[in-house]
Amino acid sequence: MFRKSISLGIVAALAVLLLGCAMAAPTPTELMPLVGEAQRDMPDEAPAPLPAATAVASGMSQDMVSERMIVRTGSLSIVVEDTEETLEAIERLATELGGYVSDLQSWRRNDQLAATVTVRVLASSFDQARERIKELAMEVESENASGQDVTEEYVDLEARLGNLELAEEELRELLASAQETHKDAESILAIYQEITSVRQQIEQIKGRMQYLESAATLATLTVSITPLEEEEPVVQAGWEPLRQARDALRTLVNALKFVADILIWVVLFFLPLAAILALPLVLLWLVWYLRRRRRRSKA
Numbered sequence: 001m002f003r004k005s006i007s008l009g010i011v012a013a014l015a016v017l018l019l020g021c022a023m024a025a026p027t028p029t030e031l032m033p034l035v036g037e038a039q040r041d042m043p044d045e046a047p048a049p050l051p052a053a054t055a056v057a058s059g060m061s062q063d064m065v066s067e068r069m070i071v072r073t074g075s076l077s078i079v080v081e082d083t084e085e086t087l088e089a090i091e092r093l094a095t096e097l098g099g100y101v102s103d104l105q106s107w108r109r110n111d112q113l114a115a116t117v118t119v120r121v122l123a124s125s126f127d128q129a130r131e132r133i134k135e136l137a138m139e140v141e142s143e144n145a146s147g148q149d150v151t152e153e154y155v156d157l158e159a160r161l162g163n164l165e166l167a168e169e170e171l172r173e174l175l176a177s178a179q180e181t182h183k184d185a186e187s188i189l190a191i192y193q194e195i196t197s198v199r200q201q202i203e204q205i206k207g208r209m210q211y212l213e214s215a216a217t218l219a220t221l222t223v224s225i226t227p228l229e230e231e232e233p234v235v236q237a238g239w240e241p242l243r244q245a246r247d248a249l250r251t252l253v254n255a256l257k258f259v260a261d262i263l264i265w266v267v268l269f270f271l272p273l274a275a276i277l278a279l280p281l282v283l284l285w286l287v288w289y290l291r292r293r294r295r296r297s298k299a
Contacts, residue, residue: 072219074145078137097125126219
């Protein structure tokens, strides 16, 4: 009996202990705020990049900056003593700096030669070309230089070109598949037209990229050349008074001939023609006048 009482007491004690542990343990709902707090306490910073990756990114950025595409253009307006010699010197300079003369226009003004010449030189020699051309001038009237950064446009064109070439390749595979499976002619024609459109866009982009490459490689410099104006002499060379007098007399005779011709035409043509045209009117007036006189005489 005593042992049975002890056993019941032990069982009751264990039951009370287990019930207390169950009441003290947190439920899953009570655990959720703790998980949230733990997540908020975790650091948000991403792990630092590896030194090698940082170096590569920095090197790519520097390469992009060092390889920027700049289209350089400029203009000069100079006064020279001899235009022909200056043109020859500019042409030699352009060849020396790895370029060429792309345009030349010349004209005469007051019996002196003036010109405008456009040269293309390597972009790295652009400043040198300007300075050496200014050395040929007696006076520099105006100077202008500018640079346009086309790197962004070129990179955008390059990306578009890659996408279009991929699209063209996929379209050609689709066309080949359509031909193998004997698709209807309308579907094949639609694919072919799309390929043609994509190819045209590719050619346009390639042409623009080639233009930008050329413009960035060779700078453009336009030079306006004006000759130094000489003082005009008091008496122009080659003045001939006797010749001027003969020309004046010849002009006078021609003027008198013109007046005489007009008089001849008036007397021999216009007056007779006017008389012929006016004759019917004169006859009508005479008839009217005579009738009027008769009426008055009867009255």
